[in-house]
Every structure is written in structure tokens, then in C-alpha cells.
Amino acid sequence: MKLRTKMWIFVILSYVISLVVFLILIKTIANVANDGYSLHILDNIAHFALESAQEQQVFSKHGIESALTPFSKEHPKIRFEWIASDGTAIYDSSGIMNHYQFKELFDRFLDMRYTLSTDGNQVSLAYASEQNGETYYLLMGLPADALKPGQMYFYVRSFSVYFIFALPILVAFLIPYILSSWYFHSINRRIRKLNMALNQVNIQTNVMELKDNSKDEIGHLTRHYNDMTRRIRTQVNQIEQLENNRKLLLSNLSHDLRTPLTMMLGYAELIRTGHYKDEKDLQTSAKIILQRSRYMAKLLDQILDVSRQETDKLEIHFSSYNLSELIRKIASDYLFVIDEQELLFEVALPEMEVFAWIDASLIERMLRNLLDNSIRYGKDGHFLHIELIEEEQTVCIVVKDKGAGIPPAEQERIFDRFYRVDRGRKGEGLGIGLSIVKGIVEAHQGNIQLTSIPYEETTFLIKLPKN
Numbered sequence: 528m529k530l531r532t533k534m535w536i537f538v539i540l541s542y543v544i545s546l547v548v549f550l551i552l553i554k555t556i557a558n559v560a561n562d563g564y565s566l567h568i569l570d571n572i573a574h575f576a577l578e579s580a581q582e583q584q585v586f587s588k589h590g591i592e593s594a595l596t597p598f599s600k601e602h603p604k605i606r607f608e609w610i611a612s613d614g615t616a617i618y619d620s621s622g623i624m625n626h627y628q629f630k631e632l633f634d635r636f637l638d639m640r641y642t643l644s645t646d647g648n649q650v651s652l653a654y655a656s657e658q659n660g661e662t663y664y665l666l667m668g669l670p671a672d673a674l675k676p677g678q679m680y681f682y683v684r685s686f687s688v689y690f691i692f693a694l695p696i697l698v699a700f701l702i703p704y705i706l707s708s709w710y711f712h713s714i715n716r717r718i719r720k721l722n723m724a725l726n727q728v729n730i731q732t733n734v735m736e737l738k739d740n741s742k743d744e745i746g747h748l749t750r751h752y753n754d755m756t757r758r759i760r761t762q763v764n765q766i767e768q769l770e771n772n773r774k775l776l777l778s779n780l781s782h783d784l785r786t787p788l789t790m791m792l793g794y795a796e797l798i799r800t801g802h803y804k805d806e807k808d809l810q811t812s813a814k815i816i817l818q819r820s821r822y823m824a825k826l827l828d829q830i831l832d833v834s835r836q837e838t839d840k841l842e843i844h845f846s847s848y849n850l851s852e853l854i855r856k857i858a859s860d861y862l863f864v865i866d867e868q869e870l871l872f873e874v875a876l877p878e879m880e881v882f883a884w885i886d887a888s889l890i891e892r893m894l895r896n897l898l899d900n901s902i903r904y905g906k907d908g909h910f911l912h913i914e915l916i917e918e919e920q921t922v923c924i925v926v927k928d929k930g931a932g933i934p935p936a937e938q939e940r941i942f943d944r945f946y947r948v949d950r951g952r953k954g955e956g957l958g959i960g961l962s963i964v965k966g967i968v969e970a971h972q973g974n975i976q977l978t979s980i981p982y983e984e985t986t987f988l989i990k991l992p993k994n
Contacts (some may be wrong), residue, residue: 537710541703549699556691563675564605572602573654573667580665581656591618604673608666610790616662635668650674717745720753784826787819843970847886850922851880854915857894861902868906875914883922883993885971890991893967895959897926897987905930905985921973924989932981939976 580594591609597605598618610896613625625631637653654665717739724737739749795811803809858874865872894913901911905928910926933941942965964987968975973991978984 535705537885538703538707541706544706545702549695552695552698556695560936563673564669566673569605569667569669571909573652573665576607577654577665581658584658584919595620600845604669606666606668607739608664608668612663616690631898644708649822700910707958714745717741717749721745721749724752724756740848752902763877784823787822790820791816792942809833843886843889845886847882848885848890849880850885850915850924851876853887853891854894854913854924857898860914861898863903863910868902870902870906871908871910873910873912873914875912875917877917881915881917881922883991885991888968889970893964893989894924894926896964900928901926901985901987904928905932907931908982923991924991926987926989928985929982930985932979932985934981935979938977938979942975946977 541544552723576598579598580591583590583594595618596606597608599605605620607618607620608616609631610616610627614629614632616624617627620756635649636653640648648671649668650671652666654667656665672732682779715788720737737749737753739746741749782953794816798802800981803812854874854876862872897912900911905911908929908931910927910929914925914927916923916925942961965975968989971991973989975987975990977980978986978988
């Protein structure tokens with residue numbers, strides 16, 4: 528729900544609540560603080576008393592006494608008098624039984640407006656009833672403080688009445704303000720938390736996450752912030768890893784280039800000065816310079832591979848290709864190296880030619896990297912095996928050696944870029960060969976698995992889809 532919608536609902540709800548509270552307070556105060564008789568109640572009492580007298584047809588002293596006594600007992604604060612037309616008191620609940628003259632009656636009702644609004648004075652009301660041509664009067668007298676203090680449609684006898692009626696109005700106006708203040712305070716608190724969290728965003732510190740399950744705009748913004756913090760943490764970790772890899776690359780590269788370059792300079796100087804013994808010594812020096820030059824060229828190629836991986840993705844050009852023929856070609860290229868290393872080399876291919884939709888140049892590069900890795904690190908086992916297996920939907924390529932292998936703790940990271948198992952071994956490349964292999968396999972939507980038991984068998988199993 529949007530904040531604007533929530534705000535309008537909240538304001539309308541607050542006014543409804545204030546109106547309900549106002550009415551409840553008015554009724555409660557009227558029942559509790561505004562106790563007493565109202566003029567309407569007194570009129571009803573007189574009406575019922577006159578009806579009782581007329582129904583019983585009793586206007587004499589004893590008869591009217593039986594008719595009015597129940598009312599007198601029910602309302603002890605009211606003085607009931609039954610007066611004849613000549614001023615004779617027939618019944619008086621107070622027992623005084625005055626005989627009224629005109630002046631006395633006039634004085635009793637004189638300044639009644641002032642009497643109604645003043646405590647301590649008597650209030651008198653007169654009602655008439657006719658019977659057999661005779662007029663009788665019912666006089667009702669009571670202290671002014673027995674009336675309801677809130678008779679505002681007539682008089683206000685006390686300034687405290689203003690407070691009684693002002694309190695509900697004040698509360699009714701304060702409730703929307705208090706509820707709105709609380710609502711906007713809660714919004715401001717959430718915004719302050721979000722601002723504080725944003726101010727603390729720094730790639731050098733841990734970024735905190737906020738908890739907000741609301742579905743309004745601030746809740747959505749908070750969840751976007753949490754997603755951003757998670758991305759920042761991931762990117763910071765990647766940046767730190769790339770920085771570490773960059774430092775490692777520079778360290779390895781400086782060492783790996785310095786050693787062959789020193790050898791090349793030494794043998795080149797030997798040839799230039801003619802300090803070699805014979806033609807054989809000259810050829811040996813030239814061969815070493817050539818080998819170290821090729822090695823440095825290979826390192827430069829690896830650096831270019833790193834640059835390509837940083838900037839571009841692998842470009843795949845699929846075509847149907849004879850994998851059997853590709854493996855035979857690569858194996859033949861390694862025969863000279865294998866003879867020098869005195870390795871037992873096995874190549875296992877199916878009887879039928881195996882075709883698959885692949886990028887032949889990338890698969891060749893992948894296989895050469897695997898074979899180079901096995902020769903370099905597995906030559907102590909004097910064994911190298913490459914095998915092609917055809918399945919219904921996939922083709923499997925297996926490369927094995929029986930060298931030192933890879934410890935279990937290192938196997939999970941062996942495909943990471945720049946990672947080398949034995950960091951103390953210099954002049955062995957930059958540690959990106961297997962990461963390139965994994966990238967090529969994944970680009971073909973395949974997978975690669977590694978199993979290694981030192982000096983028994985180290986196996987790389989590559990599975991590629993045929994189509």
C-alpha cells in the first residue's frame with residue numbers, strides 16, 4: 528500500500544475515532560458530571576403527578592395526599608404543594624401548609640431567571656389542573672443546585688460547565704493530531720534508519736542490513752537497499768580477490784620472466800663473445816635461448832588470455848567436428864615431448880569416429896592445457912592417458928596421470944584463476960590454465976570433474992553435449 532493511501536486512511540480513521548470518542552465522552556460526562564434534574568424531567572414529573580390526581584379523582588386533602596405522596600418519596604429534594612384557587616394549601620410534602628396571598632406567590636416566582644442560574648436559591652414551577660369548574664395548582668419547589676449544571680440551552684450557573692463541555696472538544700481535536708504525529712514519527716524513524724545506513728555505506732567497512740517487512744514505498748526502498756548492500760559485499764569480495772590475484776600475477780610474472788631472461792642474456796653474451804668451446808656447445812646455448820624464448824612467448828600468450836577473459840566473453844563458433852581425429856592430431860604433437868620425459872602414453876579412442884557440435888579451436892586449446900598440466904605436474908608418475916568415450920547424448924574426454932596429484936583441500940580451488948597448488952614452485956606458469964579449461968567447458972554447456980589420489984591416479988573428466 529502506498530504512503531499516500533495509508534496517510535488518507537489514517538487521517539480519516541483518526542477523525543472517525545475522535546468523533547466516536549467525543550460522543551462517548553459527552554454521554555459519559557452527561558451521566559456522571561451533569562447529575563440532577565432538568566426542566567424537561569421536572570415537567571414529566573408534574574405531568575405524571577397531575578395525571579395520577581385526575582385518574583383517582585381525588586382533590587381533597589386526604590385524596591391528593593395519597594396521589595402525591597409516592598412522588599414525594601421518590602423525589603425527596605422536590606417540595607410538592609397542592610394549592611386551591613384562593614391560595615389555600617391543601618397538601619404540602621414539607622408539612623408547612625402555608626396559605627398563600629397573591630404577593631407571596633408573586634415573590635416566589637419573582638427573578639426566577641436569576642434563581643435558575645444561582646446555587647443556593649429555590650426554584651419554583653407551577654402547573655394547573657381543573658376539576659368541576661375549580662382550578663387547582665401544583666407547585667414544585669427545589670434548590671437550584673439540584674438542577675443539572677449543564678442546562679446550557681437555558682443558563683450556565685457555573686464556569687466549571689465550560690470545562691465539562693470543552694474537554695470532549697479538546698480531546699476530539701487532539702486525537703487526530705496525536706495519531707498523525709505518531710504515524711509520521713514512525714515514518715521519520717524508518718527514514719532516519721535508512722539514512723544512517725546509507726551514510727555508513729563504505730567498501731572498507733561491513734555494511735549493515737535493515738529489517739522492514741512493510742509493503743509501502745519505504746519498505747520497498749529498504750529492501751532495495753538490502754539488495755544493494757549484498758551486491759556491494761559481493762563486489763567488494765570480488766575486488767579484493769581481483770586485487771590479490773593482480774598482485775599474485777605481477778609477482779609470478781616478474782619471477783617467471785626474470786629467470787629465463789637472465790639465462791637468455793647469459794647465453795647470448797656467451798655466443799657474442801665467442802667463449803663457447805665447440806659447435807656442440809654453441810648449439811646447446813642456442814637451443815636454451817630458443818626454449819626460454821618459447822617459454823616467455825607462452826607466458827605472454829597467457830597474459831593475453833587473462834586480458835581477454837577480463838574484457839570479453841569466449842566467442843563460440845559451433846560446427847560438427849570429428850573429435851577422434853582432433854585427439855589423434857594433438858596426441859601426435861606431444862610424442863616428442865613425451866619421449867623426452869620418458870612417459871608411458873596411452874590413447875584410447877572408440878572404433879567408430881565420434882562427432883560432436885563444438886568449437887574445434889577452443890576444444891584443442893582445452894586439451895593442450897590439460898596435457899601440459901599433466902606433463903608438468905604428473906611427470907613423476909611416468910604415465911599419461913587420454914581417452915574419448917561416446918555416450919547417447921554426451922561425449923566424455925578423460926585425461927589421467929599418476930603424478931603427485933592435488934591434495935583434497937586444494938581441489939575446490941584448482942580451477943580458480945591464478946591459483947597454483949605449490950606456490951613455492953616458480954617458473955611453472957601463471958596458474959590460469961585450468962581456469963581457461965573450465966571456461967571453455969562451461970561455454971560448451973558441459974562440466975568438468977576432478978579426482979586425485981597422489982601417485983596413484985589424477986583424473987580430469989570432461990563431459991560435453993553432442994549437440
